[in-house]
Amino acid sequence: MLITTMAGPFPVKNATVPYWRTQLHHLDSHRSTPELPEKQDIVIIGAGFAGAALAHYLLKDSPESEPKPSITILEAREACSGATGRNGGHIRPDLFVALAARMQAQGLETANQVALFEAANAEAVVALVRDEGIDCDLRAVTTGDVFVDAAEAAKIKKLWDxxxxxxxxxxxxxxxxxxxxxxxxxxxxxxxxAFTYPAHVVWPYKLVMHLLEGAVGKGVNLQTKTTVHGVSETVDGEGYWTLATARGATRAKRVVFATNAYTAGLLPEYDDAIYAARGTVCRVVPDAPATNIPLGSAGLEMESPNSIDSYYGLRQDGSIIVGGGKSAFVDDKEEWYRNYDDSTLIESTAPYFDCWAARTFTGWKGFETETESIWTGIMGYSADSAPHTGHVPFKPGQYICAGFDGHGMPNVLLCAKGLAEIIKDGRPFSETGVPAVYETSAARLRKISELVAAPTIGRAQADIYLKF
Incomplete structure (x- = not known):
């Protein structure tokens, strides 16, 4: 049985340490069993928000009288050590700016579906945290999209009107x-x-680890520090896919790729569709309590309708989580485009963030701040700006929940819930409530690859560079 592997997109060792991972959960490097199980009903690859939420919903509301599926989660590094554990700590459903961009690209109906879905995701996270009693510093804030360039402000005002x-x-x-x-x-x-609207800030690692702890408590086998190097091209005689790891092989009836930026390492057919963009986030600590910051979070827009240069979220301890800084490095494409190295920093971002608060906020000139910690994250960008959810084409029993375009917090939870319904109940994608534009398919992958292979003008439509 042939197992295909690629040399490219896999997590590196010794990643930079994000602020969110400074208070480690007891399951951070957990292995439920000393050895990998020989075979399972379901194997989920990836222990971030998508993987944890999938396990949560696959087991949720299962009758006690019915046997639960055997589930293993395989994670290359520590639990929640990828994009979710490295993000800006926002749950910002994009209610206008991305809505405008998607309307221009895909029409009003699709744009409305996505915006409403993101709003529903935010509500679902709030409900989950409340119902599960999750201690993850979730806090409601007013957020904003802010334009400081007069020409771009004029463009977005026309779109608004x-x-x-x-x-x-x-x-x-x-x-x-x-x-x-x-x-x-x-x-x-x-x-x-400026455009303001409701949002939340959160400690993402604590949210994910609570879900993983609940899943492990219900029998899920969590195996951290277990990189999957390849998956068999066909099932064996018993109908199992074989997953190869450095710790040996395991088999599964169904395999779920919650692998985000690293998807193409195991599913090469997604190489054009989902790829890495390296980014930077830091924690800035003012030498006095933060004042004159009316918004709890915001994105500073470079261009209309949808290109954020930097963004921030206020924490209750007075510190500020700041991310982005794209204008400092975007012209050096090798620093970020298809770059999977989160063990090093994008060098130009450190000085950018050192002076960020004084440059950005009114009344902060001469205000001293310390960049207390700074880290790198690898985002899984989607060539057509929509996640991939559903059945992997031509591979029955394989599923995907990835490619969240640097915008996973207001998308992942209900994508995972919908995919769990497909896996558990055989529900058609059209009945999951997930936007149709998120469904992965052979036709969608083919269209993306055709755009990438087209002349420069055509390629630009699918080129991540335009997102900056």
């Missing part, structure tokens, strides 16, 4: 602030236009 005349349900939650009050409302120096 046009879209307020259309049927865009999520715009009801968004407030527009023009040149006369954008700076005051946002606290961002030089703000020309």
């Amino acid at each position: 046009a879209m307020t005349k259309l049927n865009c349900p999520t715009l009801r939650s968004v407030t527009y602030h023009g040149p006369s009050d954008a700076e005051r409302v946002s606290g961002i120096a030089g703000a020309k236009v």
Whole structure:
């Protein structure tokens, strides 16, 4: 039986340490059994938000009288050590700016479906945290999208005016602030236009580890520090897929790829569709309590309608989680494009963040801040700006939940819930509530590859470079 492997996208060792991973859970490097199980009903590859949420929903509401499926989660490094454990700690459903971009690219109906789905995800996370009693510092905030360039502000204002005349349900939650009050409302120096709406900040690692702890408590076998090097091209005589690891092989009736940026390492057919973008996040600590920051989080937009340069979230201890800084490194494409190395920093971001707060907030000139910690993360970008969820084409029993485009927190939970229904109940994708544009398919992969292979003008539509 042939097992295919690729040399490229796999997690590296000795990753930089994010602030979120400074208080480690007791399951961080857990192995439920000394050896890998010989065979399982379901193997999930990846112990981030997607993998943990999948396990949670696969076992949720299972009748005690019915046998539970045997489930193993394989994680290359420690639990929640990938993109989820390295993000900015936001749950920011994009209710207008990305809505406008998607409407231009894919039409109003699809744009509305995605925006409403992101809003529903945020509500679902809040409900999950409440119902499960999860201690993860979840806090409601007012967030914003802020434009400081006059020309870009004028463009987005035209889009706003046009879209307020259309049927865009999520715009009801968004407030527009023009040149006369954008700076005051946002606290961002030089703000020309701002759009504010409800959001949350969260400690993502604590959220994921709670879900993993619950899953392990229900019998899920968690195996950390176990990189999957390849998956067999066909099932064996008993109908099992074989997964190869450095610790030996394990077999599964069903395999779920919750592998985000690393998907193409095991599913080469996704090489054009999902690929890495390296980014930076840091924790900035002011020498005095943060003042004159009206918004609990915000994204500073470089271009309209959808290109964030930097973003921040306030923590209750007075520190600020800041991410992005794309303008400092975007021209050096090798630093970030298809770069899987989160063991080193993007060098130009450290000085960028050292002065970020003083440059960004009104009344902060001369204010001292310390970049207390800084880390790198690998985002799984999608060539057509939508996650891939559902059946892996032509591989019955294989499923995917990946490619969250640097925007997983307001998307992952309900994608995982929908995929769990497909796996557990055989539910059609169309009945899961997940937007149709998120469904992975051979036709979608083929279309992406055709765009990538096309001349430069065609390729640009699928090129991550345009996201910056």
